[in-house]
Amino acid sequence: MAALKTHLLRAVYDWAVENGYTPHLVVDANHPDVRVPEGYADDTGRVVLNVHPRALRGFRFDDDWIGFSARFGGTSFDVAAPLGAVLAIYAKENGQGISFPPDADAGPDSDGPRDPDNGGAGRKRPSLKVVK
Numbered sequence: 001m002a003a004l005k006t007h008l009l010r011a012v013y014d015w016a017v018e019n020g021y022t023p024h025l026v027v028d029a030n031h032p033d034v035r036v037p038e039g040y041a042d043d044t045g046r047v048v049l050n051v052h053p054r055a056l057r058g059f060r061f062d063d064d065w066i067g068f069s070a071r072f073g074g075t076s077f078d079v080a081a082p083l084g085a086v087l088a089i090y091a092k093e094n095g096q097g098i099s100f101p102p103d104a105d106a107g108p109d110s111d112g113p114r115d116p117d118n119g120g121a122g123r124k125r126p127s128l129k130v131v132k
Contacts, residue, residue, distance in 0.1 A: 021091035
């Protein structure tokens with residue numbers, strides 16, 4: 001089953017393109033699996049990518065990754081980012097979109113912390129304490 005983040009990213013992307021806006025992704029360039037050209041990230045390690053269909057080739061967007069080929073400084077480069085590294089998507093023209101906390105992809109379908117007392121499956125169950 002696809003994560004909520006996948007559906008939200010796709011919805012904002014489709015909305016932007018259908019309304020004539022330019023969708024931009026904010027990606028954590030320091031994520032170990034992100035492939036972006038060096039020198040394009042800001043001081044915080046984030047890179048903003050124009051993902052409008054006219055600006056790139058071979059756009060791939062599935063439940064886990066976004067990938068495409070784009071030109072940076074006149075040179076073609078293959079960009080790839082796991083959805084966990086995507087921090088936001090918005091329309092350049094009006095700034096409307098959605099942002100995600102760095103760990104937004106950690107949900108029930110993710111490989112989050114395991115509970116060793118529960119056979120290693122799932123997250124640790126909540127517990128209650130009696131307070132007097």
